[in-house]
Amino acid sequence: MNDKHQPATADEARAAASKFRETYETIRAEVSRMMVGQEEVIEGVLTALLAGGHVLLEGVPGLGKTMLVSSLGRAVDLSFSRIQFTPDMMPADVRGSSVLVDDGRGGHTLQFEEGPIVAHLVLADEINRATPKTQSAMLEAMQERQVSVGRRTIQLEEPFCVMATQNPVEQEGTYPLPEAQLDRFLFKLVVGYPKESDYKEILARTTGDHEVELKKVSSAADILAMRHTARAVPVPQHVQDYAVRLVMGTQPGSAYAPELVDRFVSLGSSPRGAQALILGAKVKALLQGRFSVAEEDIRAVAKPVLRHRILLGFQGQSEGITTDQLVDAVLAHNQEALGARA
Amino acid sequence: MSQSDTQQRLDQVAQRASAELQKAAGQQGFAEGLGRGLFWFALIPALCLGVQLVRYFQGHDPGFLAIGWVVALALVLPLLAGLWWRSQRRAQPVAAERALLAVDRQLGTADRLTSAAEFLRRPLAGGFEAAAIEDAAQRLASAEASHLPAMPVSIEGKGRALVWLIAGGTLLVLAAQLGLWTRDALDSTRESAQAPRPGATLASEEAVAKLDPEASPSPDPTRAPADSKRPSGNAVAAKPSKPSPDLSDQVKESQGKSGVGQSAGAQSTSAASQSRSAPSSQGQSSEPEKAAAKKDDKKPRPVAEPTEDPEKKENQEEDSGSTAGKGSSKGSNKNPTTSSWKSKDQVTNEDDQQIEDDEQAEDDEEEQESRGGVQPHMRDRRPPVSRDLQIAFGNRSNPDANGRGGPSEQKKSRGVASLVLGVPIPDRVKGQPGPGPTKVTQERVEPQAEAPEARPASARAPRSGPMGSLGHPELDPWTRAVVRAYFLARRTTPQQP
Structure with missing residues (x-):
């Protein structure tokens, strides 16, 4: 971490934390003008954006997943691109390719055209409809923040965030994301149906003549500054231990794994899960007005972080076990982090 | 701060x-x-x-x-x-x-x-x-x-x-109750032990004294008075002079029978020897009787078999009485070692017979000890219902049956006597003859043509009702469907251990 972003004194830290919360609230309020309900999803997306991770949104069609991401792009003044994944899409359609361009003198030159992946906010719509070959084209971009095409390597500009959506119901003709790619997503957020009270507001905003226009309330620089602030939040040892125990608790055969995990899980979370827990908890701690991470911050982000990193076994699928149930079991099993250690 | x-x-x-x-x-x-x-x-x-x-x-x-x-x-x-x-x-x-x-x-x-x-x-x-x-x-x-x-x-x-x-409370109450009750019982027992005991007749006392003057009362707990709850040691110590009423009755019934105080096996053996040695003087003790009495001194035995049939007793007495003059008799036909094969096929003198009887009595004793006195002797049991399809004459059994195999009487015992060489025992398992080699012959036969039967085609009418809803195939991934179907089927079928 760069030391110049680290607040040196308590006053600076308080000021940075205060600015963090203000900016966050401004962005959230602006996005909420377009998105009705789905407060948890908006908070999750913003938390992942500020923690420097990518988000996988899962929900049935028509719940506003695409609109949420596009609204975020407009409110934060980030470059936004959308990729609609289809089975016939090729990696070059994502990363870009060299094309012949008229040079104006009657000739043609080979010129590289960047693909839609080169943007701050990338909406990968229905990512599970693309073939694994195309899906893997996203791997390098998501992890290394760069794209390699031929001999050319393009560094992606920060803040870079991929927000992918997938439909959990219509699975025919889809290619489920491999574990390696799922692990790259910081959060997996489940977009549910809005509440009854939200329906009226949705209808009023979307069926009237008045069109909601979002203002740019923040910038890429603000987002980067917020990321640095979040990373500066210290994590006490007992909280780190708690995060490690939770991640190990998802691994069958571990000492911290509950009986449910041992029975139904074939693959638990990787160390990336612990990293994601800590990063998400740092943002949560700042939003809660604290200057250090607490166990409750870890618990707050446990489900979005761990639910897609747990691979159910044969028996787990047949019994209808969900990964959320497993995360709940892990949380309950490791409730007393210090109690067992002392 | x-x-x-x-x-x-x-x-x-x-x-x-x-x-x-x-x-x-x-x-x-x-x-x-x-x-x-x-x-x-x-x-x-x-x-x-x-x-x-x-x-x-x-x-x-x-x-x-x-x-x-x-x-x-x-x-x-x-x-x-x-x-x-x-x-x-x-x-x-x-x-x-x-x-x-x-x-x-x-x-x-x-x-x-x-x-x-x-x-x-x-x-x-x-x-x-x-x-x-x-x-x-x-x-x-x-x-x-x-x-x-x-x-x-x-x-x-x-x-x-x-x-x-x-459990602790219950056990405490039980322990307290047992302590109180046994104390009362002991007190009453001591009081009754000091008082004279009525009941035994002089005649029976004399009879017992005549039979076995040195014999101590039977230690068999079943012979203890039913109303006495005292420990057996005390019971023995408390009534040394009281004769057993059962014993006296037995003595009255079978005066001269030397089987008193012995087991049924010993009784039958001694009955046989009595008939040989003292044919006409019932009531007098013979040598085998004395030997049996000596053995009784060594180890007391139950007096009589309570389930013994009175008719059988009569038969026994008749047997021993009727063979008294022959010098050698079958003895009790319940005893396999003294069964007919021995008396018919083996020529034994009296000394051999006596030695044999002594050995037999010792065997009986050992057998009794090894059984701990729990099981009744095999020979005291009634013979099982005969399942042997032997040739019989009306209700009577085959007179030629001698227990040597073939169509004969039901074999009366197993054990030593059955294992003596020279006693053929029929096979219990009937063998079956083998089927022999199988021969398959094939004959070449020319196929013969047959006239086919004409079958009228049934008329097919168009569908009258609606087809019903044709369900859309399951859209879940095939693995999930297969897994679900597998486990549903597994749950519906009973689990096999």
């Missing part, structure tokens, strides 16, 4: 919380130890009851231990277990981090105090840690003012503890 002040106050809060946690742990440990030690509450009375029973059967006074001591011991041991667990738990130190975490949870400060204490123990890395310490310092006042709530103390395994309590 300086950081050193904050650290000092945090340490104080941690120490106080540690002490409170240790106290709570001690209380919980006491409850746990009490719950685990409650089995002593049942074990001590159970041991007491067991010792009482053992002493009762040995004829001693079972109320050897005051019930108060038993209750005190049963109560003290669980308490001691609780105190030991309490001391163990209290001896375990509670880390300051854990104590502060408990305070954090009680105050709802989201690990602020714990984190600040940790940041204070190491060099500060940035402004956020300093801010976290200052944040915690603002909440120290409330932490100092608060006390950890008393943890609810619960006994582990309440149901089990309740079972121990009930």
Whole structure:
């Protein structure tokens, strides 16, 4: 971490934390003008954006997943691109390719055209409809923040965030994301149906003549500054231990794994899960007005972080076990982090 | 507030919380130890009851231990277990981090105090840690003012503890009752032992004295009076002069029978030898009888078989009486060793016969000892219903049947006599002749044409009703469907061990 972003004194830290919360609230309020309900999803997306991770949104069609991401792009003044994944899409359609361009003198030159992946906010719509070959084209971009095409390597500009959506119901003709790619997503957020009270507001905003226009309330620089602030939040040892125990608790055969995990899980979370827990908890701690991470911050982000990193076994699928149930079991099993250690 | 002040106050809060946690742990440990030690509450009375029973059967006074001591011991041991667990738990130190975490949870400060204490123990890395310490310092006042709530103390395994309590109480009551009852019973027994006992007639006493003047009363517990609840040792000691009424009856019934006081096997053997040696003088003792009496001196035996048929007794007497003049008889036909094969096929003189009878009596004795007197002798049992499809004459059995195999009488015993060489025993398992080699012959036959039967085609009408809803195929991934179907099928079928 760069030391110049680290607040040196308590006053600076308080000021940075205060600015963090203000900016966050401004962005959230602006996005909420377009998105009705789905407060948890908006908070999750913003938390992942500020923690420097990518988000996988899962929900049935028509719940506003695409609109949420596009609204975020407009409110934060980030470059936004959308990729609609289809089975016939090729990696070059994502990363870009060299094309012949008229040079104006009657000739043609080979010129590289960047693909839609080169943007701050990338909406990968229905990512599970693309073939694994195309899906893997996203791997390098998501992890290394760069794209390699031929001999050319393009560094992606920060803040870079991929927000992918997938439909959990219509699975025919889809290619489920491999574990390696799922692990790259910081959060997996489940977009549910809005509440009854939200329906009226949705209808009023979307069926009237008045069109909601979002203002740019923040910038890429603000987002980067917020990321640095979040990373500066210290994590006490007992909280780190708690995060490690939770991640190990998802691994069958571990000492911290509950009986449910041992029975139904074939693959638990990787160390990336612990990293994601800590990063998400740092943002949560700042939003809660604290200057250090607490166990409750870890618990707050446990489900979005761990639910897609747990691979159910044969028996787990047949019994209808969900990964959320497993995360709940892990949380309950490791409730007393210090109690067992002392 | 300086950081050193904050650290000092945090340490104080941690120490106080540690002490409170240790106290709570001690209380919980006491409850746990009490719950685990409650089995002593049942074990001590159970041991007491067991010792009482053992002493009762040995004829001693079972109320050897005051019930108060038993209750005190049963109560003290669980308490001691609780105190030991309490001391163990209290001896375990509670880390300051854990104590502060408990305070954090009680105050709802989201690990602020714990984190600040940790940041204070190491060099500060940035402004956020300093801010976290200052944040915690603002909440120290409330932490100092608060006390950890008393943890609810619960006994582990309440149901089990309740079972121990009930069992211990029941056993205590039983032990007390047994002590009181046996004491009363012993008192009454002593009183009755001092008083003269009526009942035995002079004639029977004389008869027993004539038969066996040195014989002691039968130690068989079944011969003890039914109303006497005393231990057998006492019963033997208390009535040395009282003859058994059963014994006297037996003597009256079978005067001159030498089987008195022996087992049925010995009785039959001695009956046979009696008929050989003293054919006409019933009531006098013969040599085998004396030998049997000597054996009786060595080891007393039951007097008579209670299930013995009176008709059989008569037959026995008749047998022994009718063969008295022949010098050699079959004896009891219940005895396989003295069965017809021996008397017909083997020529034995009287001495051999006597030696054989002695050996037989010893065998019987050994057999009886090895059985511990639990099972009745095989030869005393009625022969099983004959399943042998032998040739018979009306209701009578085949007179030629001699137990040597073939269509004969039901074999009467197994064992030594059956294993003697030269006694053919028919096979119990009937063999089956083999089917022999199989021969398959094939014949070439030319196919013959047959006229086909004409079948009228049924008329097919168009569908009258609707097709119904044709379900859309399951859209889930095929693996999920297959897995679900597999487990559904597995659940519907009964599990095989």
